[in-house]
């Protein structure tokens with residue numbers, strides 16, 4: 327059985343490939359990438375590397391030849407993703423792929439989360455495709471907060487507009503293990519999984535974890551969204567659109583949109599998810615920054 331992964335040179339895609347290679351021969355795995363040079367290590371290891379940009383449907387059809395199961399890792403170009411994902415799904419139909427697994431967002435069908443609409447639209451495309459599918463509604467990556475840790479290391483503060491909202495984050499490695507379990511397992515057709523960490527933390531707890539990781543006292547300073555936007559544009563150099571987007575994500579957290587703990591990820595991977603402080607410690611280095619997209 328050939329399994330393909332889009333976004334295979336991305337953070338999540340690489341981790342999924344690592345998981346699959348524990349039990350599957352490299353030659354049975356297809357890495358769909360847009361830049362072959364960045365996948366040279368995968369090709370050297372025997373993974374089939376096929377080049378396809380999401381805008382190029384004929385290339386996607388060629389890339390999915392002989393593929394039985396596809397993991398469509400949601401794209402990172404916010405605003406363009408519905409058309410891109412439509413191309414991948416249409417190509418999967420044309421290439422006679424049997425089953426598509428898609429990485430979505432928490433409660434994407436009903437959530438007011440600013441990122442939900444593109445995921446909701448993609449889920450609808452999948453349901454209408456005639457393919458069998460599984461939807462993995464991934465909560466936040468713990469690694470989204472590496473930039474926050476960097477800031478905390480420099481200032482001793484985490485400044486956010488998340489109020490007392492909670493986030494049921496898990497590490498990318500946890501989500502990758504969940505995706506691999508679905509890709510390799512059976513009985514997942516037509517299932518929607520709400521995946522996230524076993525514990526939902528608030529920003530005081532994030533500050534506590536940051537303190538342990540960066541090695542200095544860190545406190546959470548809760549601000550309103552307008553203050554956060556001003557800080558991000560005037561002090562952090564973000565453009566107004568990006569600052570507004572970041573502030574909206576915080577408001578979504580404050581509204582509880584990422585707080586749900588379901589236990590479905592730990593059930594899929596057969597172990598507890600990685601605790602916040604451990605996930606941050608494993609990923610943090612003083613030079614690293616990351617942010618949600």
Ligand SMILES: NC(=O)c1ccc[n+]([C@@H]2O[C@H](COP(=O)([O-])OP(=O)(O)OC[C@H]3O[C@@H](n4cnc5c(N)ncnc54)[C@H](OP(=O)(O)O)[C@@H]3O)[C@@H](O)[C@H]2O)c1
Pocket residue numbers: 332333334335336337338339359360361364378379380381399400401402403410429464465466467470617618619
């Ligand atoms: N749950 C969360 O907290 C969270 C946070 C961030 C993102 N996400 C979502 O989860 C996805 C995976 O996360 P990640 O950390 O692995 O993100 P990532 O490292 O940015 O990976 C995104 C992948 O998508 C590929 N891609 C983007 N645009 C493409 C295009 N036009 N054509 C072909 N490939 C394209 C990228 O290719 P290149 O390798 O060539 O760049 C990359 O491999 C993201 O794309 C985003 O949808 C979720």
